[in-house]
Amino acid sequence: MRKxxxxxxAFLFALSLLFYFYLIPVHIVTFVDESNPTLRADFLPRxxxxxxxxxxxxxxLNTWKSEESDVEVKETSLRAxxxxxxxxxxxxxxxxxxxxxxxxxxxxxxxxxxIYFFGxxxxxxxxxxxxxxxxxxxxxxxxxxxxxxxxxxxW
Amino acid sequence: MIPVEQILEGIAMAMTWKGVAMIxxxxxxxxxxxxxxxxxxxxxxxxxxxxxxxxxxxxGIPFLLGIHKGATFGGAIxxxxxxxxxxxxxxxxxxxxxxxxxKGEARSAIQMALYASFIGDTFSDxxxxxxxxxxxxxxxxxxxxxxxxxxxxxxxxxxxxTGNSMVKGVLSALLGVMFGLVGLDAVTGAERFTLDSAFLExxxxxxxxxxxxxxxxxxxxxxxxxxxxxxxxxxxAHLKGGRSLTWAELRASFKTIVxxxxxxxxxxxxxxxxxxxxxxxxxxxxxxxxxxxxxxEQASTRAWRRPRPPIAPWRxxx
Numbered sequence: 425m426r427k428x429x430x431x432x433x434a435f436l437f438a439l440s441l442l443f444y445f446y447l448i449p450v451h452i453v454t455f456v457d458e459s460n461p462t463l464r465a466d467f468l469p470r471x472x473x474x475x476x477x478x479x480x481x482x483x484x485l486n487t488w489k490s491e492e493s494d495v496e497v498k499e500t501s502l503r504a505x506x507x508x509x510x511x512x513x514x515x516x517x518x519x520x521x522x523x524x525x526x527x528x529x530x531x532x533x534x535x536x537x538x539i540y541f542f543g544x545x546x547x548x549x550x551x552x553x554x555x556x557x558x559x560x561x562x563x564x565x566x567x568x569x570x571x572x573x574x575x576x577x578x579w
Numbered sequence: 580m581i582p583v584e585q586i587l588e589g590i591a592m593a594m595t596w597k598g599v600a601m602i603x604x605x606x607x608x609x610x611x612x613x614x615x616x617x618x619x620x621x622x623x624x625x626x627x628x629x630x631x632x633x634x635x636x637x638x639g640i641p642f643l644l645g646i647h648k649g650a651t652f653g654g655a656i657x658x659x660x661x662x663x664x665x666x667x668x669x670x671x672x673x674x675x676x677x678x679x680x681x682k683g684e685a686r687s688a689i690q691m692a693l694y695a696s697f698i699g700d701t702f703s704d705x706x707x708x709x710x711x712x713x714x715x716x717x718x719x720x721x722x723x724x725x726x727x728x729x730x731x732x733x734x735x736x737x738x739x740x741t742g743n744s745m746v747k748g749v750l751s752a753l754l755g756v757m758f759g760l761v762g763l764d765a766v767t768g769a770e771r772f773t774l775d776s777a778f779l780e781x782x783x784x785x786x787x788x789x790x791x792x793x794x795x796x797x798x799x800x801x802x803x804x805x806x807x808x809x810x811x812x813x814x815x816a817h818l819k820g821g822r823s824l825t826w827a828e829l830r831a832s833f834k835t836i837v838x839x840x841x842x843x844x845x846x847x848x849x850x851x852x853x854x855x856x857x858x859x860x861x862x863x864x865x866x867x868x869x870x871x872x873x874x875x876e877q878a879s880t881r882a883w884r885r886p887r888p889p890i891a892p893w894r895x896x897x
Contacts, residue, residue: 451773
């Protein structure tokens with residue numbers, strides 16, 4: 425746990441530096457109110473970025489001061505990273521595809537693909553969930569709430 | 580002076596078989612829509628309001644009220660079953676509800692959420708009828724200093740829900756605040772972290788962020804499991820095998836439900852606050868009062884003494 429805390433602290437410290445020296449000066453448009461020059465749009469972000477840096481240093485120091493031995497943390501396996509990456513990429517492709525081919529085409533592909541990827545090989549379970557669920561959802565939203573799910577720009 | 584006659588007249592108008600049927604229909608529709616992550620009570624009411632156009636007012640209003648009440652409870656269902664809150668106010672429910680579902684006690688957890696929601700909601704309704712006017716007068720006295728004090732009080736709740744490390748809790752809160760800063764500055768109107776994108780000008784909506792945080796963390800947790808294990812239906816995430824909540828468990832939680840009801844009613848009465856803040860304050864108070872271990876891994880039905888506080892019917896109406 426100490427190692428995990430150290431990495432978290434270091435990451436957050438880097439993030440606070442990124443906020444303080446890049447994001448706040450570049451991505452906040454500030455107007456100076458002459459009656460109250462402190463009250464600027466970057467005032468609170470600077471305070472919080474400073475707090476973030478301070479607390480992340482505290483977290484790093486705590487990991488050094490802590491005398492308890494490193495708690496055994498289950499190492500993240502390559503398989504887990506692979507599975508998360510596949511879900512992430514599939515979700516991005518799904519969102520992109522939804523804009524192009526619509527919900528009715530992209531959702532069955534996304535659902536079916538992921539269910540198959542995660543080990544279900546029974547077609548009697550896979551197909552109804554992958555095809556029927558999006559179709560029922562699409563028509564449920566339309567006939568019940570008059571909400572049209574994305575139809576796609578291709579058709 | 581309480582207009583007793585008008586109250587009784589209203590009850591008589593609603594308590595016809597048609598009125599009760601419309602309330603039941605509204606509650607059913609509300610639970611169904613509210614259980615969809617991202618759709619809260621207000622959105623559910625907005626979605627289903629066209630159905631009330633064809634009804635007489637004495638039937639349409641109970642129908643809409645039923646939708647709102649049903650959706651408020653419905654948000655707890657995905658929070659307990661899949662660790663993804665249906666509404667922002669149900670976020671605290673995931674902390675104890677999902678561990679209970681994993682232990683095969685999803686049924687009793689949902690029942691507890693239902694009973695607590697019902698008791699608290701009814702309590703706040705009675706308060707609305709009896710003391711709405713004096714409460715509204717107090718709420719209108721709230722100025723910037725009082726709002727600031729309330730927000731600081733909300734942030735102090737972090738100390739009760741952080742677990743072992745206060746530093747990590749405050750760091751998480753700071754990160755949350757930084758995300759909350761995205762958009763237009765409320766005072767000067769200046770753009771903050773919008774990256775010249777019009778979508779970011781309104782900032783991040785709370786519900787999608789909550790769904791993302793809870794759902795993605797669940798993806799990470801599940802990714803550790805082998806694919807074969809994931810393709811099996813989860814043991815606790817279905818209602819079939821769960822046991823029902825006992826009267827003794829409900830009775831044991833009564834004190835917490837009353838405390839949370841009071842918190843929900845008072846916080847909900849303040850303009851611009853609402854269910855989410857009330858839920859976390861109620862959760863923090865319940866956790867402080869609970870004699871049980873703080874680890875969510877040791878959650879039991881007894882630990883489920885932290886129902887979401889009810890939401891005052893006038894919440895969010897500024």
